[in-house]
Amino acid sequence: MMLKGRRPIFLVLVILFSNIIHFSSMVMVVAVRMELIHRHSPKLNNMPMMSEVERMKELLHNDIIRQNKRRGRRLRQTNNNNNNGASGSAIEMPLQAGRDYGTGMYFVEIKVGTPSQKLRLIVDTGSEFSWISCRYHCGPSCTKKGTIAGSRRRVFKADLSSSFKTIPCSSDMCKSEFARLFSLTFCPTPTSPCAYDYRYADGSAAKGIFGKERVTIGLENGGKTRIEEVVMGCSDTIQGQIFAEADGVLGLSYDKYSFAQKVTNGSTFARGKFAYCLVDHLSHKNVSNYLIFGEESKRMRMRMRYTLLGLIGPDYGVSVKGISIGGVMLNIPSQVWDFNRGGGTAFDSGTTLTFLAEPAYKPVVAALEMSLSRYQRLKRDAPFEYCFNSTGFDESSVPKLVFHFADGARFEPHTKSYIIRVAHGIRCLGFVSATWPGASAIGNIMQQNYFWEFDLLKDRLGFAPSTCAT
Structure with a gap:
C-alpha cells in the first residue's frame, strides 16, 4: 500500500537520521540497525491470513490508486544546492524482507519523545509528511480514543514528553509552508497549534496538529543517536482500515520536511546521498536488505x-x-x-x-x-x-x-x-x-x-x- 497527501500508502523502506546527531558512547558514526517489518509479517498478529494471489490483488489495488495521482506531473531537476560535504561514516540499516512476509508495505519501530515512547510506523518513500497516532492535552483519555475496532495501535502521549513542541497556527510555517501538507486556516488564538486534515486518495485520512519532536534510534554498538525537532504530525483522528496495524506514517519523499531531506540536507556524513537494496521479494525472513545514508x-x-x-x-x-x-x-x-x-x-x-x-x-x-x-x-x-x-x-x-x-x-x-x-x-x-x-x-x-x-x-x-x- 502507499501513502501520500491525497494519495495512498505503501511500501518499502526506511531511514532515520538528522542534522543534529548525538552519540552516547563514541565519537565515530556507526551503523544504525533497524528491523523492517512487512505488513503480512506473523509479528502483526491481527492481520488476516491471505493467499499469495489475494495479497497481490490487494497490493495492486493500492498501486493503481497511487499511479493515478501521477498523471499530469512533470519532471524537474532536484536542484539540491546542499554543499555540506563534511567527512564521516555512512549509516547502514539492514532491512528485513522476503518470502515469509510477502511484498508491499513495511513498518519500522522508532522511539519518539522524552522519555521515549515506542511506535510502529508505515514506511513510504512517496510521502512528504510524517505523522503519529497521538493525543495532546487529553488527560486520562489519551489511551482510549480514536482506535479502530480490533486494532492494537499504540498512542503517543504528547503531554508526557518534555521535548514535544507545537507549531503556532499564526506562524508563517503554518500559513505558508504547511499549506501543501494540508494545514487548516482555523486559528482561534495566535498560540493555538497549527492543525491539518491530511487526506488520501483511497478515502483514508489523518487529522491533528503539527509539532516538533525528538526521535531516538539505537546504534549498532549499543549506543543511541537522537534526531532533534523533527516535524511530525500528532493525529488524534485517523480514518481507514489501512492504519489498523500502524501507529503512523514515516514520510521519505523529496520534500523539505521528509526524513530523507532532513538527512541529506543537514548531516555531516550523508553528503547528499541515500541508498537502498531490496532482496528478492520471495526471500525468507533471515535474509536482510539495507538502506544507507552516506558513501557506498x-x-x-x-x-x-x-x-x-x-x-x-x-x-x-x-x-x-x-x-x-x-x-x-x-x-x-x-x-x-x-x-x-x-x-x-x-x-x-x-x-x-x-x-x-x-x-x-x-x-x-x-x-x-x-x-x-x-x-x-x-x-x-x-x-x-x-x-x-x-x-x-x-x-x-x-x-x-x-x-x-x-x-x-x-x-x-x-x-x-x-x-x-x-x-x-x-x-x-x-x-x-x-x-x-x-x-x-x-x-x-x-x-x-x-x-x-x-x-x-x-x-x-x-x-x-x-x-x-x-
Missing part, C-alpha cells in the same frame, strides 16, 4: 552505473529512452517517455508492480508472450493480464528485458523481476497497463537485487546488481 562501499562504487535523477511532483523520476527485449528495441512512441508531453517514468519503491503507459505496455507484453507460448496460459481472477502454468519453467528461455535511459545507461532487471511468481506453480508478467497520457512507474519488484543510490547533489541515480545480503 568502494567495491560497489566500481560497479555503479548512473543516470539522470529528476522529480515528478515529490516523486523521483528517471529519463527512459526505450525498452529492448532480446536485444531488439521495441516500437514505443517517444512521447511515452517525455515528461513534457504527458509521459515520463517514476522510480518508486512504494509501488509493487511496474506500470507502463498503454503504448509501451502492449509491445512489451506481446514480445514476452512469444517466449512463453510453450507454457499453458491460465485464466485467473488476478491483477495480471498474462499468467501461465510455470511447471518446468526455464528462466533462460525468456529474452532479456532492458530499460535504456536517455543518457546511455542500461538497467537490466533480473528475469524473476518481470516474470514473477504469484503462487505455487503460477507465474505472471509483472506489468500493469497505465492510462495514457500518464506516467509509467518502475516498481519495487523490478528493482529487487539491485543497489540503488540517490545522489541529490549531482541529480543522479546510481545502480548496480547486488545480492542485497548483509
Whole structure:
C-alpha cells in the first residue's frame, strides 16, 4: 500500500537520521540497525491470513490508486544546492524482507519523545509528511480514543514528553509552508497549534496538529543517536482500515520536511546521498536488505552505473529512452517517455508492480508472450493480464528485458523481476497497463537485487546488481 497527501500508502523502506546527531558512547558514526517489518509479517498478529494471489490483488489495488495521482506531473531537476560535504561514516540499516512476509508495505519501530515512547510506523518513500497516532492535552483519555475496532495501535502521549513542541497556527510555517501538507486556516488564538486534515486518495485520512519532536534510534554498538525537532504530525483522528496495524506514517519523499531531506540536507556524513537494496521479494525472513545514508562501499562504487535523477511532483523520476527485449528495441512512441508531453517514468519503491503507459505496455507484453507460448496460459481472477502454468519453467528461455535511459545507461532487471511468481506453480508478467497520457512507474519488484543510490547533489541515480545480503 502507499501513502501520500491525497494519495495512498505503501511500501518499502526506511531511514532515520538528522542534522543534529548525538552519540552516547563514541565519537565515530556507526551503523544504525533497524528491523523492517512487512505488513503480512506473523509479528502483526491481527492481520488476516491471505493467499499469495489475494495479497497481490490487494497490493495492486493500492498501486493503481497511487499511479493515478501521477498523471499530469512533470519532471524537474532536484536542484539540491546542499554543499555540506563534511567527512564521516555512512549509516547502514539492514532491512528485513522476503518470502515469509510477502511484498508491499513495511513498518519500522522508532522511539519518539522524552522519555521515549515506542511506535510502529508505515514506511513510504512517496510521502512528504510524517505523522503519529497521538493525543495532546487529553488527560486520562489519551489511551482510549480514536482506535479502530480490533486494532492494537499504540498512542503517543504528547503531554508526557518534555521535548514535544507545537507549531503556532499564526506562524508563517503554518500559513505558508504547511499549506501543501494540508494545514487548516482555523486559528482561534495566535498560540493555538497549527492543525491539518491530511487526506488520501483511497478515502483514508489523518487529522491533528503539527509539532516538533525528538526521535531516538539505537546504534549498532549499543549506543543511541537522537534526531532533534523533527516535524511530525500528532493525529488524534485517523480514518481507514489501512492504519489498523500502524501507529503512523514515516514520510521519505523529496520534500523539505521528509526524513530523507532532513538527512541529506543537514548531516555531516550523508553528503547528499541515500541508498537502498531490496532482496528478492520471495526471500525468507533471515535474509536482510539495507538502506544507507552516506558513501557506498568502494567495491560497489566500481560497479555503479548512473543516470539522470529528476522529480515528478515529490516523486523521483528517471529519463527512459526505450525498452529492448532480446536485444531488439521495441516500437514505443517517444512521447511515452517525455515528461513534457504527458509521459515520463517514476522510480518508486512504494509501488509493487511496474506500470507502463498503454503504448509501451502492449509491445512489451506481446514480445514476452512469444517466449512463453510453450507454457499453458491460465485464466485467473488476478491483477495480471498474462499468467501461465510455470511447471518446468526455464528462466533462460525468456529474452532479456532492458530499460535504456536517455543518457546511455542500461538497467537490466533480473528475469524473476518481470516474470514473477504469484503462487505455487503460477507465474505472471509483472506489468500493469497505465492510462495514457500518464506516467509509467518502475516498481519495487523490478528493482529487487539491485543497489540503488540517490545522489541529490549531482541529480543522479546510481545502480548496480547486488545480492542485497548483509
